[in-house]
Amino acid sequence: MTMLFNLFLVLSLCFTVSMAKSASTSIGLKCESVYEVKSGDNCLGVAKMFSLTPGTFAAFNPNLNCNALFVGQWLCTNAIDS
Template structure:
């Protein structure tokens, strides 16, 4: 027994599929449906301007920082820090 789907029903299904595909591709949250965890928000209380010769490890040692350094600087790329870049050296995450 064959099931006949009307054009309106088919269009509705296709639109919903397209909506979901776009949502997945954009990685945005739809209502209460989300993908991945909630990202922590860093609040910086003290900053340091990178100087010539600085490295992430050197800055961490200089200010006695732990892995918390990466939590309060979530977008840092230690291979590309540059002179004048502001890094958070004291702060909290929520």
């Protein structure tokens, strides 16, 4: 019984560490280039404008709400590991 419990604890720890690592992939990026939102812009259009995949664009802008863009908002279009 103790061995099974220890195995459960080890597996839980591994899962927790892997989830924390995947959740922090955008942390540590430093934005190098920005784009100012203009009337009619949307996230997909801006991503395409800079040849970015939606996933990369989202990683560069982790807290962005694509349903609430506003004119004059700055979006990161290129980032490097800091």
